[in-house]
Amino acid sequence: MKGLTHFMSGAAVASFFLPAVKMAGAERIGGASSFILCLGGLFGIMPDTMDFKMGQFFTKSEYEIDPDPMDPSPQEMAEGLGKALDQAYDTNLPVKAQMYPMRMGADLWRQYVINFDGEANEVVIVINEIVTTSQVPILGSEPPPEKRIGRYKIKGKFNITHGRPSVVDIMSGPMYSFFKNDDGDMEIEFLPWHRTWSHSYVLGLMMSIPVWLIASMAAGWHIGWLYGLIAFLGFAVHLTEDLTGHMGGSLLWPIIKPRCNGLNLFKASNPHANFSIDYASVVIILFNLNRFAPVPMFTLNTFEYFLYCLIIPLGAYFSIVKIFGEKGKKAKAGVVAMEKALAREELEYEAEESMGGD
Amino acid sequence: MEHWIEILMYALAGTLLGGFLFVVPSIHFLNFSGVIIAIWGHYHGLFPADAPLTLFAFFMGMVVSFGIMNTIPSMFLGAPDESAVFVVLPGSKYMLQGKGYEAAMLTGIGGLLGILFLAIISPFFFFALPKLHVILGPHMHWILGLIIIYMLMSEWPKGTGKGETWWIKLKGAWANLFAGIATFGLSAFMGFLIFNRTMVPAKMGFQGLLPIFVGLFAVSSLISSILSKQKIPHQHITDTIDLDYKTMWKGWMPGCIGGFLAAYLPGVTGGIGGLIAGHACAQRDDRIFVMSQGVSKVVYYTGQFLLFFIPSYFFLNGAGLKRGGMAINLGPFYKPTLLQEYVFIFGVVVIASCISYLLLSFNSKWIIKLIAKVPYQKLSYASLAIVVVMVFFMPAMLEGTINSAVLIAGVQVIGIMCVSTCLGLIPIFYHCRRSNCMAVIIVPICISMAGYGPPLVNLLGLG
Structure with a gap:
C-alpha cells in the first residue's frame, strides 16, 4: 500500500x-x-x-555494479549481475547485488533497464538515452547499437518473481538478492532490505x-x-x-x-x-x-x-x-525504449541470418 | 435580481483586468484586492453603494481568472506562487519538450472541470458542509497536524546511495531530507515571527504575506532560472489538445479532492491539497498531474471564496464560513445572506472561467512568442525586477501615497522578501520538496488552533 x-x-x-x-x-x-x-x-x-x-543504507551487498556514466558497458554490467547469480547458484547461499544510477551532471542521468529473461535465462541490460532529473529523455543520446545491449546467460534457470524490467535512471538503483530455491531454480528477490x-x-x-x-x-x-x-x-x-x-x-x-x-x-x-x-x-x-x-x-x-x-x-x-477503466497496462517510457532496442537487435539478427542464407 | 447588468459588467471588468494582470509574475489577487480596496477608500464611487454584490462580482471574476491564469507566470516565466509551485516540475518537463502551450491548456481545461465540480458540489455546500463543519471544527488542529506530519514523513531520500561505508551512504542520501526538515523548521519559525511580531506595517493586513510568498516561491525560482542558464526549446502551439475522457477523469478526481481540502482547511494551499490527493489516487502520469493541479488551483481559490456565499442560515451558529484572505478582506463590507446571491455569484464564476480559459490561450501564445524573441535569462531578470518593484511599492499602493514612512515600509518588506528568498532557495539547491516552505503558514495556524500559541510565543520571547 x-x-x-x-x-x-x-x-x-x-x-x-x-x-x-x-x-x-x-x-x-x-x-x-x-x-x-x-x-x-x-x-x-x-x-x-x-x-x-x-x-x-545498512544493507551490505556482495556485488556493487557502478557503471561508468561516460562510457557504460552493458556487457560488463550484465556479467556483473550474472556472476552474482552464478555465485548464488554454485554456493547455495543468497547473494546480493546493488545497482547504481549513472549520474552525468547536476541534472543529467544515463538511463538503463535491467531485465531478467526467464525464457532464455539471461540477464539483459539495455542502455537508453540520457535523461534530465525530470526524467525527460534527450532524443538521440542513446549509445550506438553495438554499445547498447549486454547479455549474460546464467548457469541455472530463473523462477521469475519480479517479472517487470527495472528502469534505473535518477537518484538510486535497485538491490537484488539471488538465491536457489528447493527446486534448484534461481529466485530473484527485489529490494531484499524492504519489509524485513x-x-x-x-x-x-x-x-x-x-x-x-x-x-x-x-x-x-x-x-x-x-x-x-x-x-x-x-x-x-x-x-x-x-x-x-x-x-x-x-x-x-x-x-x-x-x-x-x-x-x-x-x-x-x-x-x-x-x-x-x-x-x-x-x-x-x-x-x-x-x-x-x-x-x-x-x-x-x-x-x-x-x-x-x-x-x-x-x-x-x-x-x-x-x-x-484501463484495459491492459501502460509500460514505462524506459521499458518501451528497451523493447524497441531489443526488437531492433532481433531484426538485425534476422536480417544477418537471411543475408547469410542457409 | 436588481442591478444585474452592473453586476455583470463588474464581473467582466474583474475577469478581464485579472486576465492580463496575473500574467505578470508575483501579482496575487489578494494583494491586488488590497490595492483596489485602498483606492475605493479614496474614490467611493468605484463600486455602487446600492449594489454591494458588484464588489463581490468584481473580485470573484478576479479570483477565477487568477486560478486559471497564474499558470503563465509559473510555467513560462518560472515564477510560481504558493499554490502553483507543484505545477512547475512537470510543467518544466513539458517546456523542455516544447509542449508548454499544451501543458498550460491542460491546466486551463482542469480549471473548467474544477468549476464543474463546484457546480456539482453546491448542494453539498448547503446541506452537508455546515454539519460537517460542526463535527470537524473542534478537530481542525490535529487534522492540520496530520498534514504536517505527512508532508515531512512522505519525502524520501534522493541521494544515489553510493559510498564505502553505511555512514557515507546515509549522509549522502539524507542531504535532501535534512534540507527539507531545515526548510520546514525555519519556515515555521519565520511564520511565528511574522504572525506574532511582524516587521510589516500592520495596515498591510493580509498583504503582509506577500513578501514572504514572493520570496519563498517566485524570487527563488527566478534566481534559479537565472543561475541555471537553461535554454528553452521552440514551443509548439497546437490546434488540438491530446486528451481523452479517462485522463480527464483521472486528473479531475484528485484535483477536486485536493482543491476542496485546500479550500476548507485553513493554511492548506491548492498545491498541498493536490499533492495529498495525488498520493491518495496514486496516479503517476504527468498529464494527469498537470491537469489535476489545474483543477485543484481553481477549486481551491474559487471554492474558498464561494464558501463565503453559503447563506449563513444553513449553519447552526448562523455565522457562515470564512475561508481565505479574500473573504476576510471583504467580509466587513457586506455579508451575502440569500441563496439567490450564491446562485448569482456562481453565474459570475461560470462566465469568468470561460473568458479566462480563452484568455489563457491568447496570453500563452504571446508569451511563447516573447520567450522565442527574448532570451529566457533576460526575461527572468525582467521578471525579477518587476517582482522587486511590486513588493517595494506595495505599502505605498495600499496607502495611496508616497512618503518616507511607506518607503521605509517598502525597505522592510524587501528585507523580509530577501530572508524568505534564502529559505526558498534551500529546496531548489538541495532537491527537497518546496512544499516545506508552506510551514510558514500551516504550522502557526495549527499550533494556535491547538491552543499552544500563547505559551510558545512567550517561550520564544515574542509576547
Whole structure:
C-alpha cells in the first residue's frame, strides 16, 4: 500500500478510542488540545520510513555494479549481475547485488533497464538515452547499437518473481538478492532490505513501549498507555495492510526472521485499492468523531451510515472504474525504449541470418 | 435580481483586468484586492453603494481568472506562487519538450472541470458542509497536524546511495531530507515571527504575506532560472489538445479532492491539497498531474471564496464560513445572506472561467512568442525586477501615497522578501520538496488552533 494509505489507516484506527478523541477535541476544558490522533498516522507510516530512510543504507551487498556514466558497458554490467547469480547458484547461499544510477551532471542521468529473461535465462541490460532529473529523455543520446545491449546467460534457470524490467535512471538503483530455491531454480528477490525487520509486530510493540513511558511521564500513568496503544495499532495496521500485496513481511522478527508472502489480493501501487482504503479511513474518522461528539450531528445508525457513506459511493466508484477503466497496462517510457532496442537487435539478427542464407 | 447588468459588467471588468494582470509574475489577487480596496477608500464611487454584490462580482471574476491564469507566470516565466509551485516540475518537463502551450491548456481545461465540480458540489455546500463543519471544527488542529506530519514523513531520500561505508551512504542520501526538515523548521519559525511580531506595517493586513510568498516561491525560482542558464526549446502551439475522457477523469478526481481540502482547511494551499490527493489516487502520469493541479488551483481559490456565499442560515451558529484572505478582506463590507446571491455569484464564476480559459490561450501564445524573441535569462531578470518593484511599492499602493514612512515600509518588506528568498532557495539547491516552505503558514495556524500559541510565543520571547 502507498504511504498515505497506511497513514490514513493509522489515524482511522486511533479515532476508535473515545478518550483520545475527547483529548483531541478543541472543546476540551482545562488546557490545550492533544495531537494524540496524529500518533496513529505517524506510526502508520513508520515501517516504510525505517526501510527507505534507514534500513536500505545498512544493507551490505556482495556485488556493487557502478557503471561508468561516460562510457557504460552493458556487457560488463550484465556479467556483473550474472556472476552474482552464478555465485548464488554454485554456493547455495543468497547473494546480493546493488545497482547504481549513472549520474552525468547536476541534472543529467544515463538511463538503463535491467531485465531478467526467464525464457532464455539471461540477464539483459539495455542502455537508453540520457535523461534530465525530470526524467525527460534527450532524443538521440542513446549509445550506438553495438554499445547498447549486454547479455549474460546464467548457469541455472530463473523462477521469475519480479517479472517487470527495472528502469534505473535518477537518484538510486535497485538491490537484488539471488538465491536457489528447493527446486534448484534461481529466485530473484527485489529490494531484499524492504519489509524485513521493520515490518514486524514485535518491533511495533517494542517501539510503542518508549511512547507509553514518555507519554506517561508527561501526561500521567492513567492515560500514557493510550499513547502506546495507538502507536502500536498504527504500526500494526500497516503490516496487516501490506499482507494484501505480493511481498508480505517478516511479521514476527526477530523470533521468525524469513519474510512471508502476502495474500496477492492486489499490488501495493494499485490506485483503486489505495483510494478505497483512504476514503474508508476518512469515513471511519468522521463516524467516530461524530459519535464521540458532545452532541452528535447525524443520527444514522451504523449500518445506514456505512451503507450511504461508504458502500454506495465506493460501489459507484468501482462501477465507473469497471466501465471506463484501463484495459491492459501502460509500460514505462524506459521499458518501451528497451523493447524497441531489443526488437531492433532481433531484426538485425534476422536480417544477418537471411543475408547469410542457409 | 436588481442591478444585474452592473453586476455583470463588474464581473467582466474583474475577469478581464485579472486576465492580463496575473500574467505578470508575483501579482496575487489578494494583494491586488488590497490595492483596489485602498483606492475605493479614496474614490467611493468605484463600486455602487446600492449594489454591494458588484464588489463581490468584481473580485470573484478576479479570483477565477487568477486560478486559471497564474499558470503563465509559473510555467513560462518560472515564477510560481504558493499554490502553483507543484505545477512547475512537470510543467518544466513539458517546456523542455516544447509542449508548454499544451501543458498550460491542460491546466486551463482542469480549471473548467474544477468549476464543474463546484457546480456539482453546491448542494453539498448547503446541506452537508455546515454539519460537517460542526463535527470537524473542534478537530481542525490535529487534522492540520496530520498534514504536517505527512508532508515531512512522505519525502524520501534522493541521494544515489553510493559510498564505502553505511555512514557515507546515509549522509549522502539524507542531504535532501535534512534540507527539507531545515526548510520546514525555519519556515515555521519565520511564520511565528511574522504572525506574532511582524516587521510589516500592520495596515498591510493580509498583504503582509506577500513578501514572504514572493520570496519563498517566485524570487527563488527566478534566481534559479537565472543561475541555471537553461535554454528553452521552440514551443509548439497546437490546434488540438491530446486528451481523452479517462485522463480527464483521472486528473479531475484528485484535483477536486485536493482543491476542496485546500479550500476548507485553513493554511492548506491548492498545491498541498493536490499533492495529498495525488498520493491518495496514486496516479503517476504527468498529464494527469498537470491537469489535476489545474483543477485543484481553481477549486481551491474559487471554492474558498464561494464558501463565503453559503447563506449563513444553513449553519447552526448562523455565522457562515470564512475561508481565505479574500473573504476576510471583504467580509466587513457586506455579508451575502440569500441563496439567490450564491446562485448569482456562481453565474459570475461560470462566465469568468470561460473568458479566462480563452484568455489563457491568447496570453500563452504571446508569451511563447516573447520567450522565442527574448532570451529566457533576460526575461527572468525582467521578471525579477518587476517582482522587486511590486513588493517595494506595495505599502505605498495600499496607502495611496508616497512618503518616507511607506518607503521605509517598502525597505522592510524587501528585507523580509530577501530572508524568505534564502529559505526558498534551500529546496531548489538541495532537491527537497518546496512544499516545506508552506510551514510558514500551516504550522502557526495549527499550533494556535491547538491552543499552544500563547505559551510558545512567550517561550520564544515574542509576547
